[in-house]
Amino acid sequence: MSPAITSPVPPRGPADHDVRDQIVVAATEHFSQYGYEKTTVSDLAKTIGFSKAYIYKFFESKQAIGEMICSNCLREIEAEVVAAVSAVDRPPEKLRRMFKAIVEASLRLFFRDRKLYEIAISSATERWRSAIAHEEFVRQLILEVLQQGRDSGEFERKTPIDETAAAIYLVMHPYINPLLLRHSFDHTDEAPALLAGLVLRSLSP
Incomplete structure (x- = not known):
C-alpha cells in the first residue's frame, strides 16, 4: 500500500475538462517561453483566444493555473x-x-x-x-x-x-x-x- 499520489487542485467552474486542459496546456507553453512571474492572466487570455472572464470560470487566479501545472x-x-x-x-x-x-x-x-x-x-x-x-x-x-x-x-x-x-x-x-x-x-x-x-x-x- 503506497500513499496517495498528489491530486491536482480542486477544479472550478463548469465540468468542461477539455477547456480546462486546453488552458493548462496553453499556460504551460506560455510559462515555458516567457516565465511564470512575467505572465499575467491577460497574457494567457490573448494567447489562448479566450476572455479573462472565461478563464476565471475555470481558475480563480494565475496561481491556480500554476498549481495545476x-x-x-x-x-x-x-x-x-x-x-x-x-x-x-x-x-x-x-x-x-x-x-x-x-x-x-x-x-x-x-x-x-x-x-x-x-x-x-x-x-x-x-x-x-x-x-x-x-x-x-x-x-x-x-x-x-x-x-x-x-x-x-x-x-x-x-x-x-x-x-x-x-x-x-x-x-x-x-x-x-x-x-x-x-x-x-x-x-x-x-x-x-x-x-x-x-x-x-x-x-x-
Whole structure:
C-alpha cells in the first residue's frame, strides 16, 4: 500500500475538462517561453483566444493555473518513485530506490525547462497546496517503508518511528524542495547512494 499520489487542485467552474486542459496546456507553453512571474492572466487570455472572464470560470487566479501545472509535474515524480520502490521487496533496498528515484525524477522535471522551474520555486516559497501535498506524500512513503523494515526485523525499533521518519525526511529535504535543490546540484550524482547508505546504517537493529 503506497500513499496517495498528489491530486491536482480542486477544479472550478463548469465540468468542461477539455477547456480546462486546453488552458493548462496553453499556460504551460506560455510559462515555458516567457516565465511564470512575467505572465499575467491577460497574457494567457490573448494567447489562448479566450476572455479573462472565461478563464476565471475555470481558475480563480494565475496561481491556480500554476498549481495545476505543478501538481501534474509532482504526480509524475511520485508515480516514478512509487514504481521504483514497488519494484523491490526488501525495505533497505526500497529506501535506496526512494532516494535515487526522487533525486533523478526531480532533476529531470524541474531542470528540463528553466522557465517552468519558476513555478516550482513559487510553489515552495508560497507554500502552495501542491507543494504541501507532495511533502506529505514523501513523509508517508518513508513511514511506510520504515514500518515494513521494522516488521521484517531489518530496521531498529527503539527510536519512535515518527522521529525516525522526520529525521530521514530532513536528510532528503535538500533534494525534494526546489529552492534547495538548485543549491545541491553539484552533489546529485553521489548524494542518493551516500545518504541512503548513511541512513541505513543508522537503522540497523
